[in-house]
Amino acid sequence: MNPPLLDVQDLSVEFDTRRGVAHVLQSISFSLGRGDTLGVVGESGCGKSMTALAVMRLIPNPPGRITAGSVRFEGRDLMGLSDPEMRAVRGNRVSMIFQEPMTSLNPVFTVGEQIAEAVRLHRGLDRRAAHERAVQMLESVGIPAARRRVDEYPHQFSGGMRQRVMIAMALACDPAVLIADEPTTALDVTVQAQIFDLIADLRERTGTAVILITHDMGAIAEMTDRVAVMYAGRIVEEGTVAEVLQRPLHPYTQGLIACAPGRRTARSGEVLEEIPGTVPSLLERQAGCGFADRCRHVMPRCRIALPAESVFDDGRRRVTCWLHAPQEAAA
């Protein structure tokens, strides 16, 4: 395994709300090597996007704050950087693309100006060289007639094309890590396939590590080597995609896989497996497992305390669940 490029340890985030403190991330740990692909999957409100924002130090403060943990990138702890130092990392060495490309592009600047801004800022290119870089980036993400389209405005692009522009912008400075937060959720399935191909091609060409945040297990299976399953602000299970999909250990992961309709393996017409109930409120810090109220295997001790994380397969697989707590695993 590659030495970690990005190493997140015990990251915790809280938000002040009118009804109390919400514990949106609780002790998140994961690491990513050069060229790795990690999927982060879970329902809305599980902390997937918050993880990305916390790594980028984009948690709005107030009301949010990072209360504990470290994010080491290329050996440096990002939490200790000054704001100007952080700005030099963000959009340069670590970049992010968001779900809705229309709201992340500025409507009053041409796409070329917006891509050029990143390279002028981070790479110190002059106006002409930056413009040239923008054309080159648009070509590399498969936008036809890039030299003409570089001077067009975001509204002149379709949804899929806008997401390509976002990717071009994110990759303009050759980042080491690309965080893609639901990059295809607003797009049609054939366009989603194009964007996935593009991200995979670029990754192979440039060696950029990718964190893909999604609610779609299918996208994870298609795109990433490893997957972290989040629930109620914690990573409940992590492993290689093949192992997690074929042999999910945490009941939440099992439910997420089983409840997806219309997979080839599921016989049509049968009743879908349900995960009853909804994601719990993060306002009260629960003593036990956050999934206990929805879990079919719930035991009394699940509501009392969370077990220690069980680690299998030389650290490639981990799960936090009493069903797999260390003593059971040994048995």
Added chain:
Amino acid sequence: MTAPLLEVRDLAVHFPVGAGLLGRARAWVRAVDGISFEVPRGRTFGIVGESGSGKSTTALAVMRLVRHTGGAIRLDGQDIGDAEGETLRRARRRFQMVFQDPYASLNPRKRAGDAVREALDLMASGSPAERPARVAELFAQVGLRPEQQMLFPHQFSGGQRQRIVLARALAANPDLVVCDEPVSALDVAIQAQILNLMRRLQDTLGLTYLFISHDLGVIRHMCDDVAVMYLGLIVEQAPRESLFATPLHPYTLALWSAAPSFDPNARTRGRRVRLQGDPPSPIDIPPGCRFAGRCPYAEDRCRSEPPALREVRPGHRVACHRVSDAGEPLYPAPAVAGAG
């Protein structure tokens, strides 16, 4: 075979564009451009397609919420396409709709019970004295607790709101429920709850669904028959199993192969039917097959002559020049068939 509950013939919905206050329309958006299908009672008919395919416009036209510009819509033999005024209002109790966004389709100031009760009042369903019991019954049917009638929409989760919307749609005892992306706004775990509920309701109440979705998994799970729409037309239509096992139209193949598989060993990348570019504008429709510009198998004929939708196998219809009358593809068979 008994007469279908819903019969749609040559339905067209064209919207004028560029029409000023007094000006004439400069052009027409041909959102739905002549489609026909039938839905037998108690069955689920799915329409799948991407944005701009005309699937939602079809749903709205069937609901008489946009005016169709051509064709006929019949429900249980009654012409609802051209019904007006009181006739239409009376007919409406027989067809109801569930929209995608349960946040937008409930009045935030109205208690959940009142939202359902209002539907009963408007339809003058039963005597006013009987209505509270009917509201309670509807709440139970969709899996909500009686005391939740007193809550406001913001006090419910997305899935629960969709349950309220379903209860409201069922208030009138409809025959047909038109569902436009009913679970697209919901998390996958909640989707399963709502899809299972819709199935149960169909079984107990004998409902017929016209089910619109872009999600192949949802369509495959829910529908008996499926039509694939592209740029205002049905390009392929078949019973579910036939369509998913042996898709024939190159667009259907592309759609199926674009859907991510759950098996990481069966990644579709590199083996899928790759489409170039975006669909053409529905204002400026190309002369031949509407898909020809993006189709990897198009020939000269495809660009000049529109293919007719024809039956090539029992119940399986396709509009493509490159599929033989015996239902054999005349293009090189792609490596990927069937959605994951």
